[in-house]
Every structure is written in structure tokens, then in C-alpha cells.
Amino acid sequence: MTDRPIFPLTAAHWGVYRAEVEDGRLKALHPFEHDPDPSPIGQGYLGVLDDPLRIKAPMVRKAWLENGPGAASDRNGDDAFVRVSWETAEQLVADELRRVCADFGNQAIFGGSYGWSSAGRFHHAQSQLHRFLNCVGGYTRSVNSYSLAAGEVILSHVLGGDARFIHAPTPWQSVVEHTDLLVAFGGMPLRNAQISSGGTGRHRAREALEQAKRAGVSFVNISPIRSDVADDLMAQWLPARPGTDVAIMLGLAHELVRNDWHDAAFLDRYTTGFDKFADYLTGKADGIAKTAEWAAGIADLPAGTLEELAMRMARSRTVISVSWALTRQEHGEQPFWMATTLAAMLGQIGLPGGGVAFGYCAANSIGNERRPVSYAALPQLENPVKDFIPVARIADMLLNPGAEFQFNGQSLTYPDIRLVYWAGGNPFHHHQDLTRLCAAWQKPETVIVHDWCWNTLAKRADIVLPCTTPLERDDIMLTPRDRFIVRMKTVVPPIGAARSDHDIFRAIGRRMGVEHQFTEGRSTDEWLEWLYQESRHRACKAGIDLPDYPSFCEMGWYETPPPAGSADAFSAFRNDPDGAPLNTPSGRIEIVSSAIASFKSASVLPHPAWHEPEEWLGNAGDSFPFHLISSQPPDKLHSQLDHGPVSKSEKRNGRSPIRMHPSDAKVLGIAEGDTVRVYNARGACLATAKRDNDLLQGVVQMSTGAWLDAVRQDDGTLLCRHGNPNTVTRDRGTSELAQGPTAHSCLVAIERHEESGPIEAFLPPIIE
Ligand SMILES: Nc1nc2c(c(=O)[nH]1)N[C@H]1C(S)=C(S)[C@@H](COP(=O)(O)OP(=O)(O)OC[C@H]3O[C@@H](n4cnc5c(=O)[nH]c(N)nc54)[C@H](O)[C@@H]3O)O[C@H]1N2
Ligand SMILES: Nc1nc2c(c(=O)[nH]1)N[C@H]1C(S)=C(S)[C@@H](COP(=O)(O)OP(=O)(O)OC[C@H]3O[C@@H](n4cnc5c(=O)[nH]c(N)nc54)[C@H](O)[C@@H]3O)O[C@H]1N2
Ligand SMILES: [Mo]
Numbered sequence: 084m085t086d087r088p089i090f091p092l093t094a095a096h097w098g099v100y101r102a103e104v105e106d107g108r109l110k111a112l113h114p115f116e117h118d119p120d121p122s123p124i125g126q127g128y129l130g131v132l133d134d135p136l137r138i139k140a141p142m143v144r145k146a147w148l149e150n151g152p153g154a155a156s157d158r159n160g161d162d163a164f165v166r167v168s169w170e171t172a173e174q175l176v177a178d179e180l181r182r183v184c185a186d187f188g189n190q191a192i193f194g195g196s197y198g199w200s201s202a203g204r205f206h207h208a209q210s211q212l213h214r215f216l217n218c219v220g221g222y223t224r225s226v227n228s229y230s231l232a233a234g235e236v237i238l239s240h241v242l243g244g245d246a247r248f249i250h251a252p253t254p255w256q257s258v259v260e261h262t263d264l265l266v267a268f269g270g271m272p273l274r275n276a277q278i279s280s281g282g283t284g285r286h287r288a289r290e291a292l293e294q295a296k297r298a299g300v301s302f303v304n305i306s307p308i309r310s311d312v313a314d315d316l317m318a319q320w321l322p323a324r325p326g327t328d329v330a331i332m333l334g335l336a337h338e339l340v341r342n343d344w345h346d347a348a349f350l351d352r353y354t355t356g357f358d359k360f361a362d363y364l365t366g367k368a369d370g371i372a373k374t375a376e377w378a379a380g381i382a383d384l385p386a387g388t389l390e391e392l393a394m395r396m397a398r399s400r401t402v403i404s405v406s407w408a409l410t411r412q413e414h415g416e417q418p419f420w421m422a423t424t425l426a427a428m429l430g431q432i433g434l435p436g437g438g439v440a441f442g443y444c445a446a447n448s449i450g451n452e453r454r455p456v457s458y459a460a461l462p463q464l465e466n467p468v469k470d471f472i473p474v475a476r477i478a479d480m481l482l483n484p485g486a487e488f489q490f491n492g493q494s495l496t497y498p499d500i501r502l503v504y505w506a507g508g509n510p511f512h513h514h515q516d517l518t519r520l521c522a523a524w525q526k527p528e529t530v531i532v533h534d535w536c537w538n539t540l541a542k543r544a545d546i547v548l549p550c551t552t553p554l555e556r557d558d559i560m561l562t563p564r565d566r567f568i569v570r571m572k573t574v575v576p577p578i579g580a581a582r583s584d585h586d587i588f589r590a591i592g593r594r595m596g597v598e599h600q601f602t603e604g605r606s607t608d609e610w611l612e613w614l615y616q617e618s619r620h621r622a623c624k625a626g627i628d629l630p631d632y633p634s635f636c637e638m639g640w641y642e643t644p645p646p647a648g649s650a651d652a653f654s655a656f657r658n659d660p661d662g663a664p665l666n667t668p669s670g671r672i673e674i675v676s677s678a679i680a681s682f683k684s685a686s687v688l689p690h691p692a693w694h695e696p697e698e699w700l701g702n703a704g705d706s707f708p709f710h711l712i713s714s715q716p717p718d719k720l721h722s723q724l725d726h727g728p729v730s731k732s733e734k735r736n737g738r739s740p741i742r743m744h745p746s747d748a749k750v751l752g753i754a755e756g757d758t759v760r761v762y763n764a765r766g767a768c769l770a771t772a773k774r775d776n777d778l779l780q781g782v783v784q785m786s787t788g789a790w791l792d793a794v795r796q797d798d799g800t801l802l803c804r805h806g807n808p809n810t811v812t813r814d815r816g817t818s819e820l821a822q823g824p825t826a827h828s829c830l831v832a833i834e835r836h837e838e839s840g841p842i843e844a845f846l847p848p849i850i851e
Contacts, residue, residue: 091572092639093553094202094282094560096720097124099567099640102554102574108133109554109575117567117642120286122277124719127727128554132578135847136537136726138549139579141172145851147545152179153528159521160542160793163849169580169590176546177594179529183502184220190470191501192216193481193527195225197474198508199720202282203558203571205610208507208533208550208584210461215588216504218597221468223498229474229513231407232823233415234441236491240676241420243666247453247652250564252440253402255291255450257651259298261436263399266303266392267318268328268418269406270311271444274717279447282560284567284640287451288444292316301399303392305331306406307712308784309777321392322779325710326412326699326828327382328405331389332421333693334378337364338393339428341374346430353660354427356675360690373693381693381701400436401429407442408714412827413696415817421691424674432672433657448564452645456625458561459617461610464600470498473822477514478814481523489819492682503530506550506584511539511791512722515826516814517807518766518800521793533584537847538722539791549581556583559611561618568629569640583607679820687820698813698830700781707763707830709747709783713808714827716786725790726845734789735771737842739806742775742784743833753835760802760836761785763829766810767796768803769836783833792844805844 090101090113099115109132114121131137142164146155167175183191194216200208216222227235234249242248258265276288292313296302302318304311307325312318323331339345340361350357359368366372375393379386395401403426409418423432423439431437442449472480473490476497484499514520524530524543532544541547555577560569577583582590585607592601605613612632619629627643635641655663664670668677680689695701700710718733719725734740741761743753753759757772761783770785778784785808792805803810812829816822 091574092569093574094284094569094571095125095553096199096202096280096282097122097277098286099282099284099560099569100125104574107575115284118285120289122286123729124277124724127719127724127729128552129728131536131724131727132552132554132575134726136845137578138535138537138541138547139581140166140549141169141580142547142850143167143172143175144545147529152182156525156528158524158530158543158545160539160791161848162542163851164547165851172546172548173590173594176531176548176591179502179531180219180595183529187499187501189220190223190468190498192222193500193503194222195472195474195477196505196508197225197229197510197513199280199723200507201553202560203553204281204458204561204614205461205607206553206556206558206583206585207461210463211584211588212504212506213463213466214461215592215601217464217466218592218600219595221466222504223468223470223472223500224466225472225474225477227474227821227823229411229824230445231410231442232474233410233817233821234407234419236821236823237416237420240667240678241423241673245652245666249441250449251453251652252443252449253436253438253651254452255287255295256452257435258300258402258450259291259294261400262295262300262402264301264303264395264401265295265404266305266396266401267312267404267406267443268305268422269408270304270306270308271404271406272311272714273313273444275715276444276447278720279564281562281564282569283447284560284565284569286447288447289313291450307710307779307782321384321388323382323384324700324779325712325782326696328409329417329421329691330373330378330381330693331384332418332425333364333373334375334389335393335396336425336428337373338375338390339397340364342394342397344393344397345428349430349432350427353432353657354672354674355669355677356673356690360424360674363688363690363692383700396429400434401431402437402440404440404443407445408827410817411824413698413815413817413825414694415823415825416687416820417691417694423672424691427672427674433651433653435651438653451564451566454563454566454625454627454643455646456563456622456627458563458621459614461614472497473816475514475824476816476822477510478516478520478523481526488822490822491820492678500526501528503527505531505540506533509538509540509722511543512788512809514814515809515812515824516765517791517793517803517809519814521801533587535581536726542848548587549579550587551577551581551583555581557607557611559615561614566643566645567640568635568643570636684819687818696828698828703781703830707832709781709831709833711761711808711811711829711831712782712784712827713787713812713829714784716788719788722788722790725788730788735773736839737805738769738771739785739789739808740773741770741833742773742778744778744780744782745774745776746780747783748772748774751833751835753833758836758839759833761808761811761831761833763811763831765813766800766802768806768808768810769839770806783831790844792842804840804842
């Protein structure tokens with residue numbers, strides 16, 4: 084046996100790796116020896132840690148430096164920057180924070196800073212920022228996620244908001260052992276299961292699905308894209324029009340009632356409001372019976388297929404899986420609500436291998452047993468500012484200070500934001516309608532950003548502070564979503580003058596007189612030890628023994644034992660609905676939500692319902708005939724490492740591919756590899772055509788993540804030459820309930836595009 088050197092461990096949201104270094108540079112990332120299905124995404128780091136896009140020193144936008152806050156704030160991404168010392172940068176930030184707080188109050192600082200940043204419990208950028216801002220008097224925050232805001236809000240009413248119901252559905256083991264039929268609305272794309280927030284030591288989803296297949300589970304993929312379920316699972320594909328899932332579920336529910344297959348005893352004991360909902364379902368309430376035939380017309384599927392599916396679901400141990408994507412569309416609250424109602428009608432919620440699950444494969448953690456422990460995190464301290472926005476309302480907030488808006492039964496007001504501080508996310512990746520965001524982005528007087536590379540956000544900031552990557556600092560991968568905890572080691576020294584987010588805030592805090600409050604006198608090493616000790620203590624209380632800190636550091640990783648007993652989140656409720664009620668007003672599953680009924684909303688009924696979308700294939704005219712799905716990229720996490728070798732190898736002619744059905748391409752005269760312009764009234768992007776039989780005709784697909792490379796079109800809207808689909812997506816809330824993002828509801832037109840000028844996404848700015 085050859086003695087292979089043991090390289091130090093590092094961790095990312097997409098996996099754990101051993102890092103090989105040569106002459107102080109990263110040479111290779113070797114997958115963790117305990118990962119049966121490692122992700123290639125990590126290889127995206129190779130070559131980019133110290134490339135020309137690396138931010139190696141603090142930078143200030145020249146126009147801001149010369150003219151002061153508020154002047155020349157177009158921030159188009161093509162401005163020149165001036166390199167400054169850390170001393171100057173720290174003082175500029177400290178003075179500007181003081182000025183804004185004194186003149187306008189702390190609510191004028193927007194510190195929501197949504198985004199994924201990097202794995203590692205301590206150096207989580209957003210946590211560092213929030214703690215720091217709380218030390219200087221607080222900030223306007225944001226609530227809920229881009230991932231499934233509508234799901235988070237609706238389930239708080241329907242199931243009581245217990246995180247277990249959202250994030251720990253029927254575990255894979257239970258599916259393998261007990262499920263007959265798994266019906267997946269939005270599929271279960273393995274590409275998304277490469278990721279798990281906080282880090283993932285063992286990719287389990289592929290293996291679990293293979294085991295389920297071998298155990299005889301049948302799969303149904305209800306999605307406009309066949310490849311949303313892996314080929315070898317031999318799923319039945321129902322190519323539904325996007326945005327019609329609630330209609331399909333209603334059609335299935337109607338079949339259950341029509342044939343008396345619904346479980347009246349379950350509905351009676353465990354739910355509220357079924358009778359009222361049944362009036363809507365059968366058409367007693369509004370004159371429209373939501374029959375399978377009615378649903379089939381909306382979804383463009385054969386009615387017989389839905390009737391047959393309803394029968395199979397009633398006769399089998401069935402788990403209904405709903406992709407998170409279904410919440411990122413108009414009325415995105417409804418799919419989770421209706422799926423829960425449908426599962427309740429089947430009466431299998433809380434039985435092994437049955438019920439409802441949200442987002443199998445949306446992350447590697449979904450379906451894994453969750454460790455019943457809440458590990459320690461950096462304490463955030465108190466935020467005295469009460470203002471907040473639902474996360475995806477950022478452009479609305481910046482454009483409409485003082486305006487009133489509705490959110491989850493409350494009337495709220497947008498604060499007047501003067502300073503935006505971002506660390507660990509990228510709104511020019513995640514937000515919709517980027518023409519609108521760019522207009523909104525001109526409103527604040529100052530934008531401060533920490534990032535490590537010159538991406539689309541950094542180029543649109545006034546003060547850019549260079550942070551380290553996880554490979555340049557010590558940390559701990561510590562999350563109840565994964566069985567492994569990992570000591571992340573510094574692999575290469577910080578590049579240039581880069582500092583960890585913590586050290587950046589420590590230094591600014593010193594200038595603002597809050598250093599001690601921020602650090603509590605601890606060094607980074609002492610914080611790591613504190614986090615570990617505190618977590619070990621909490622784990623011990625939950626019956627999990629972690630090694631002592633020196634032993635853990637010595638070993639480098641530790642595998643926590645699986646939780647004992649049944650891990651089905653609903654089984655306790657099923658066994659004893661009075662003793663273990665849900666955290667809803669009634670203690671039961673709320674098919675009719677008393678809270679939502681009390682909101683007296685004109686646009687949201689108190690029970691799940693079908694709302695015809697404003698943008699869908701059912702009303703697509705000739706102007707914008709295609710439905711664009713902008714889903715998660717297989718080759719990276721969002722916009723991270725788009726400039727790395729893995730993402731670049733997936734591009735075509737340097738741009739994002741757009742997948743379209745060959746018949747659609749033919750009608751448009753588009754050949755494989757052609758450059759196309761994807762557009763609507765909101766904007767446009769270029770992309771490279773890729774034919775794909777796996778798509779429903781009329782549906783096109785692009786992945787998110789291409790760094791915005793925008794030029795203005797004649798009508799003033801943006802065109803991205805690199806293929807960022809958020810130039811065309813819509814920036815409207817799901818509904819006044821959750822105000823979540825609606826990126827997946829989007830109609831576009833497509834045309835061949837002859838001229839294919841330069842792509843400048845990967846050019847650093849001019850630095851003077
Ligand atoms: N059209 C469309 N848009 C979408 C979606 C969609 O389905 N369709 N999906 C949405 C979803 S679900 C999400 S979650 C969002 C994701 O959106 P984001 O989470 O905002 O996207 P990321 O690209 O992961 O942004 C992370 C940023 O943090 C930086 N970073 C990494 N490590 C560190 C660090 O240690 N410190 C600091 N300061 N910075 C660091 C990275 O360089 C990067 O710029 O996108 C949303 N946008
Ligand atoms: N590789 C990789 N993995 C990731 C991420 C990443 O950036 N890269 N991001 C992570 C994050 S932050 C999140 S939130 C999750 C998101 O996980 P998901 O929400 O599951 O992700 P999406 O890829 O947006 O959508 C999944 C599928 O839903 C289908 N779909 C879209 N609209 C409809 C519809 O109206 N009806 C039906 N039936 N199907 C529809 C699409 O065909 C799409 O392929 O992924 C995570 N995993
Ligand atoms: Mo997400």
C-alpha cells in the first residue's frame with residue numbers, strides 16, 4: 084500500500100474536500116473519502132483564488148470618493164475604482180455609518196444582506212454583518228428566503244411553522260421501506276441535491292433514490308421537464324404546463340371525492356375546514372367543479388391520466404413531493420397548501436412512507452435524518468430597529484420609501500434607505516427584473532460590499548472590502564442537516580490584503596468604539612473553540628456525544644450517530660393529535676386557515692385555490708409565446724464560481740445555454756449552437772441554443788448564475804450578453820401573504836441573434 088499524504092480538510096455547501104497545495108497555491112481538491120457521490124462543483128475553485136478577478140485590496144468607487152455619498156450614484160458596473168489602504172477604508176466605512184445613523188437613524192441602513200456566502204459556522208458573512216450592525220444600533224432586516232418564502236409563510240398557517248415539517252420530511256429510509264408511489268411535482272433533480280446549506284459531507288440522494296427504485300417504489304414526475312427525475316428511476320412523466328400544479332392537485336382531489344376515496348375519518352380528526360374546501364372543490368361555492376377534466380384542460384394533460392393517477396394514489400402508500408420551485412411563482416403559497424390538503428385527503432400523513440414532503444433533492448439534506456440538536460452560532464445580539472421587508476421586496480423598498488404594503492396580514496411601510504451593506508450574497512444574481520433593480524440601486528447614497536471576487540455586485544458598490552475565501556481561514560462545518568462535522572483548515576494564506584469578514588468588522592468596530600462588544604474579547608481561535616464547546620454541550624443534552632475540542636481538531640472530522648426512534652416529523656401528531664398538537668390556532672392541519680380568513684384579503688381565499696396566473700402558457704399570445712424556467716445551475720451554486728473552470732466548461736460560445744424543444748427551435752429557424760435573444764418587455768439576454776427533447780413544447784429553460792454583463796437596449800431596458808435570465812423575470816410578490824419571489828412565472832419571446840459582440844462579465848474594473 085502506498086502512503087498517500089493526508090491533505091487538510093475544507094468544506095463547502097457542495098461538499099467536503101481534502102486540499103492539496105503546491106508552492107503555496109491550491110493544486111487539487113480531493114473528495115472526502117466518506118462521500119460516495121462527490122460533487123464536481125468544488126473544482127471550480129482551481130485557478131480563481133488569485134486570478135485577475137480576485138479583489139486584493141480595499142477599493143472605493145472613484146466617483147464616490149471624489150464626490151461624496153449620494154453623488155454620481157448610477158452604479159452601472161462600469162465605474163473605475165481607487166485602491167486604498169485598510170486604514171482609509173475602515174475610516175470611510177466608520178464615518179459613513181455614523182453619518183447615516185446620525186442624520187437618518189439606523190433604519191436607514193439596509194443590512195438584510197440575503198445570500199448563501201460560504202460554509203463554515205463562524206465565518207458566515209451574514210451573521211457577522213448582523214452582529215456588527217447590532218453593535219452600532221441596528222438595521223432594517225429582511226425575512227424569509229428566496230428559496231421558498233411563500234412556502235415558509237403558508238406552512239406557518241397550515242402546519243404551524245415547525246421547521247421539521249418543512250425541512251425534515253418523510254426520511255429516505257422510510258420511503259425505501261414503505262412507499263409504493265412517489266408523486267413529484269416539480270421533479271427531484273439530483274443536480275440540486277449536490278448542495279446543502281452549511282456544508283455536506285456525504286451526498287446521499289442518488290443512493291437513496293436508487294435504493295427506493297430497487298425496493299419497488301414507482302415514481303411520477305409532474306414537470307415540464309422530463310430530466311427533473313433521473314432516467315433510471317423510470318418515472319412516468321406528466322409534462323404539465325408550468326404554474327398549473329394546483330389545478331392538477333385539485334383535479335386529483337376531486338377524483339378522490341367523486342369516488343369516495345378520501346379518508347373522511349382522518350380529515351375529521353386531524354384537519355379543519357374540509358367541508359368549506361369541498362364546496363369550492365365541487366363547485367358549490369363558485370359554480371366551477373374542479374374535476375379531473377377541468378384540471379386536464381388547464382395543465383394540458385389527458386383527463387384519463389389524472390383519473391388513473393388519483394386511483395393509484397388512493398390505493399397505494401403514497402408520498403407527495405412538492406419542489407420548492409413551485410413556491411417561486413405567482414400565488415406560490417398555494418402549491419404547498421394544496422399538496423398538504425391532498426395528502427390529508429389520502430389520510431397518510433404521519434404514516435411511514437406516506438404523506439407530503441417539501442423539496443426532495445432541493446438540497447442533499449432533504450430526506451436525511453436531521454440531528455435533533457441546534458448547534459451554537461455566533462450570537463446576533465438585539466436589533467433595536469423593528470423595520471423589515473419580505474426578502475424579495477428590495478427593489479420595491481428602495482424605489483418607494485414611505486409606501487405602504489401588505490405582508491401576511493399586516494400593513495407595513497417601506498423605510499427610507501440611505502445605506503446598503505452587503506456581505507455574503509449577490510442581489511444581481513438573486514433578484515428578478517434586473518433593469519428595475521438597477522434603477523432601485525441608484526437610490527442609496529452609499530453601498531458597501533464585502534466579497535472576494537469582482538462579480539456583478541462588487542462592481543456596483545461604492546466601498547468594496549476584500550474578504551477571504553474559506554480556503555484561507557480556519558472554521559468548523561457544523562450543521563444538524565449533515566451527519567459529519569468537519570474542522571476546516573486554512574489551506575492557503577489570505578490572498579493580497581484580504582481579511583475574514585470578522586476581522587474586517589473588528590477593525591471597523593475599533594474605529595466606532597464597539598470592538599469589545601463585537602468580539603467579546605475573543606480571538607477567532609477562541610470563538611471557534613467557544614462555538615464547538617457550546618455545541619458539544621447542546622449535543623450532549625440531545626443525547627449526542629461529541630469528542631472534546633482537542634480530539635476533534637486532531638481527528639479533523641467526526642461522524643455523529645443517527646437520531647434514535649422514528650424520524651417522521653408527523654408521527655407524534657398522528658399518534659396523539661391532542662397531546663402533540665400542531666402549532667396552528669386549532670392544533671390541526673388548517674385546510675381552512677382561521678388566520679388567513681381573518682386577513683379578509685380580496686385576493687387570497689381562506690382555503691387553497693387555483694388562481695389563473697398573469698403569465699402562463701394558457702394566455703401566452705404571439706408576442707411572448709414561451710414559458711421560461713430559470714432553475715438552479717448544475718455546475719455551480721448560484722453565481723458562485725461562475726468564473727471558475729467548471730462553470731465555464733458548461734457555457735456555449737461563452738454564454739449560458741438555453742434548452743428548447745427541437746420543434747420550437749425549428750419553427751424559429753434556430754439551430755443547435757445559435758446565439759439567440761430571449762426577451763420580453765422587462766429586458767433581454769443572449770444565450771446559446773441547445774435542443775432538448777426532454778422539454779414540453781413551449782417551455783424553455785435557462786440556469787441562473789451567469790454574471791450580469793449588461794448593456795442598455797433602445798427602450799432603456801437591460802440586455803445581458805452573458806445569459807443572466809433575471810433580466811427577463813418578473814419582480815412581483817407571490818401574493819400579499821408572503822410577497823415571495825416569482826421568477827418561475829415568466830413568458831418570453833426568442834429570436835435568432837446575428838451579432839454576438841464581446842462578453843465582459845469576467846473583466847475586472849479599471850483600477851486607478
Ligand atoms: N431567476 C431565478 N432567480 C433566482 C432563483 C431562481 O430559481 N430563478 N433562485 C433564487 C434562490 S432559491 C436563491 S437562494 C438565490 C441565491 O442568491 P445568492 O445566495 O445571493 O447567490 P450566491 O451567488 O450564492 O451569492 C453569494 C455571494 O457571497 C459571496 N461570498 C462567498 N463567500 C463569502 C464570504 O465568506 N464572505 C463574503 N462577504 N462573501 C462571500 C460570493 O462570492 C457571492 O457573491 O437566488 C434566487 N434567484
Ligand atoms: N447545483 C445546484 N444545486 C442547488 C442550487 C444551485 O444553485 N446549484 N441552489 C440551491 C438552492 S438555494 C435552492 S432554493 C434549491 C432549489 O431547488 P428547486 O426549487 O427544486 O429548484 P429549481 O431548479 O428552481 O426547480 C426545480 C424544477 O422545478 C421545475 N418547475 C419549475 N416550475 C414548475 C412548475 O410550475 N410546475 C412544475 N411541476 N415544475 C416546475 C423545473 O423544471 C425545475 O427543474 O436548490 C439548491 N441546489
Ligand atoms: Mo435558495
